[in-house]
Every structure is written in structure tokens, then in C-alpha cells.
Amino acid sequence: MVNVQGICRVFKVPKKTNGFSATVKSLFQPEYHQREALRNVTFRMEEGETVGFIGPNGAGKSTLIKIMAGILAPTAGDITILGKNPLKYRKEIAAHIGVVFGQKTQLWWDLPLMDSIGLLKHVYRIPAEVFNTRVKELSELLEVGDFMNTPVRQLSLGQRMRGDIFAALLHNPAIMFLDEPTIGLDIIAKGRIRELLQQIQREKKVTVVLTTHDMADVERLCNRVLIIDKGSLLYDGDLSQILDSLGKTRRLVIDFKSRPYLPSLDFVNVVFQDGLRYGIEFQKDCISASDIIALLMKENEVLDVRIEEPDIEGVIKDIYLGKQLLPESRVSS
Numbered sequence: 635m636v637n638v639q640g641i642c643r644v645f646k647v648p649k650k651t652n653g654f655s656a657t658v659k660s661l662f663q664p665e666y667h668q669r670e671a672l673r674n675v676t677f678r679m680e681e682g683e684t685v686g687f688i689g690p691n692g693a694g695k696s697t698l699i700k701i702m703a704g705i706l707a708p709t710a711g712d713i714t715i716l717g718k719n720p721l722k723y724r725k726e727i728a729a730h731i732g733v734v735f736g737q738k739t740q741l742w743w744d745l746p747l748m749d750s751i752g753l754l755k756h757v758y759r760i761p762a763e764v765f766n767t768r769v770k771e772l773s774e775l776l777e778v779g780d781f782m783n784t785p786v787r788q789l790s791l792g793q794r795m796r797g798d799i800f801a802a803l804l805h806n807p808a809i810m811f812l813d814e815p816t817i818g819l820d821i822i823a824k825g826r827i828r829e830l831l832q833q834i835q836r837e838k839k840v841t842v843v844l845t846t847h848d849m850a851d852v853e854r855l856c857n858r859v860l861i862i863d864k865g866s867l868l869y870d871g872d873l874s875q876i877l878d879s880l881g882k883t884r885r886l887v888i889d890f891k892s893r894p895y896l897p898s899l900d901f902v903n904v905v906f907q908d909g910l911r912y913g914i915e916f917q918k919d920c921i922s923a924s925d926i927i928a929l930l931m932k933e934n935e936v937l938d939v940r941i942e943e944p945d946i947e948g949v950i951k952d953i954y955l956g957k958q959l960l961p962e963s964r965v966s967s
């Protein structure tokens with residue numbers, strides 16, 4: 635479905651100048667420096683996969699998506715989408731791609747949603763019969779019936795997003811690029827969009843590339859992540875594997891009946907205390923939660939125990955900051 639081999643992309647950026655004469659000179663003789671946005675990126679995607687592209691601002695995610703969509707040429711490397719070079723066969727590939735930008739709608743702002751969908755019918759040259767079936771099917775799936783005739787500018791962000799997903803799926807694309815599909819939504823609308831995307835994954839064989847800064851999107855929707863930083867692919871693999879190997883600490887939250895006696899244990903630390911509630915962090919590879927609980931219960935009366943899993947946001951943040959080394963990744967060179 636997607637085959638990216640050693641993709642590099644360098645941008646030529648004008649050098650900044652200081653002072654009046656240097657600024658005037660740069661107007662006539664501009665000097666440039668090279669900005670490496672992508673460095674030897676290689677990966678493949680199979681049909682039906684949902685892959686999350688994550689990385690800090692400026693990592694190179696949008697550049698990679700633009701290259702995959704045939705909007706931008708790579709400086710070096712090879713890429714095929716559905717077996718074809720997306721730049722050379724741009725129009726043909728566009729017919730198989732659906733795009734949703736969380737920050738920018740592809741719908742006509744002043745037109746009712748249905749009119750935008752009607753225009754896209756002509757853009758994608760969808761036969762009337764196929765179009766009618768698709769509209770019926772997608773209206774049911776995305777529950778847009780109530781606002782199909784409302785101008786897009788009057789829709790809530792969540793409704794607009796459902797409209798955008800509708801538009802992206804109208805021509806039955808093989809690949810969907812979702813760029814921050816839940817950005818700015820409230821917690822209920824985020825959940826609804828994630829549910830819908832999960833349903834689309836189940837019911838349609840569409841291959842999805844998801845770019846997001848929201849780790850909950852990745853956790854719910856992707857079983858594979860590509861971590862990109864400073865233009866390089868740092869990791870290509872399961873999200874759960876990152877958590878298993880990097881989230882080495884676990885936290886127990888314990889409510890005691892009275893002030894507890896806490897024996898000193900290796901690899902175990904009290905990280906907070908709130909009345910008779912204690913937060914205890916431990917190295918999961920060195921000691922088990924059940925051993926700690928058994929030891930504490932010998933000496934104390936325990937009312938409640940909860941174990942907290944590592945927080946994905948925290949683990950990924952530490953990777954970006956270089957505090958965490960990634961597990962043995964499956965990045966091909």
C-alpha cells in the first residue's frame with residue numbers, strides 16, 4: 635500500500651540578516667542555508683493498517699505526509715503509494731486518498747454540508763447511483779442527518795469534523811490521512827470522533843495515517859506508531875512495546891486504615907502522601923506489586939489498593955527530551 639525508501643527532503647531557507655545594509659544586500663543577493671526536514675526515512679504500510687505518526691513540532695511529519703500525498707517532491711529516495719509514484723501520478727493517486735485536516739476544513743464554508751458533498755461528487759466524478767448509496771451509508775454511519783442542510787460555518791467543531799470525515803470518505807479512498815482529527819474538541823466530541831474512526835476501521839478496509847499530538851488518539855486508534863524527530867525515524871513498532879520496555883515504573887495508590895508502618899524496600903519509593911493515602915512507585919522488573927502489597931498488609935490494615943499503569947504522555951515526552959532511550963526498534967535502514 636505504502637512503500638517509502640530512504641526519503642530525504644531538504645528545504646532552502648533564506649539566511650537571516652541583521653542591520654539595514656545587510657537586509658538591502660540580501661534583497662539582491664540572497665544567501666540560503668539548507669534545512670534538512672527528512673533524513674533517510676524508510677517504512678512500509680500494508681492494507682488496512684492504522685499507523686500513528688508522532689513527533690514534536692517541526693519533526694517532519696507534515697513534510698512526510700505531503701510527500702506521500704504527491705504534493706511535495708523528496709530530495710532523495712523512492713516512494714510508491716498503491717504501487718505508483720505519487721508525484722508522477724498525482725491525479726490518479728488523489729482519487730484514492732481521503733484527507734481530514736483538523737485545523738482546516740475542505741468543505742465550502744458558506745454552503746450547507748450537503749451542497750459541499752454534492753460538489754465533491756463532481757470533483758471525484760462519482761456516478762449518481764454510487765453517490766446516492768454512499769451518501770445514505772455515510773449519513774447513517776456518521777449521523778449527520780440533523781445538520782446536512784446547515785451551512786458549514788454554523789456547525790459546531792465536532793459536527794464539522796464529522797462532515798469532513800464524510801467528505802474524505804465519499805469517493806471510497808484506499809488511504810486516509812488524518813491530521814489532528816480531534817484537535818480543539820471537547821472530551822465528549824473527541825470520544826465520539828474516535829468511536830467513529832474505530833467503526834470506519836472495522837467496517838472499511840481503508841489504510842489510515844494519523845498525525846497527532848494527542849496520545850489518547852494513538853492509544854485508541856493505532857497499533858503501530860512511527861516516532862519522528864528532527865527528520866529521522868526514531869521508532870517503528872507497537873505502542874505497547876514502548877510502554878512495556880520504557881514504562882519501567884508502576885505506581886500503587888494505597889489507602890490505609892491508620893498511619894502505616896512502611897518498611898524500607900529496594901526499588902520502592904513513597905512518592906506522595908495525602909492523609910492516609912500513599913503513592914508508592916516501584917521498579918516492576920525488580921519487585922512485583924503483589925509482593926509489596928503482601929509485605930504492607932502484614933504490618934498494616936489496608937482499605938483499598940489501586941495500581942496505575944505508566945502514562946504514555948509522560949513516556950513519549952521523555953523520549954522527545956532524550957531522557958528515555960527507545961526499545962530495540964524495527965526501523966529498517
Ligand SMILES: Nc1ncnc2c1ncn2[C@@H]1O[C@H](COP(=O)(O)OP(=O)(O)OP(=O)(O)O)[C@@H](O)[C@H]1O
Nearest residue numbers: 645647669671689690691692693694695696697698
Ligand atoms: N516550505 C518550507 N520551507 C522551509 N522549511 C520548511 C518548509 N516546510 C517545512 N519546513 C521545515 O521543515 C521542518 C519539518 O517541518 P514539518 O512541518 O514537516 O514538521 P511537523 O512535524 O509537521 O511539525 P508540527 O507538529 O508542528 O506540524 C521544520 O524545521 C520546518 O521549519
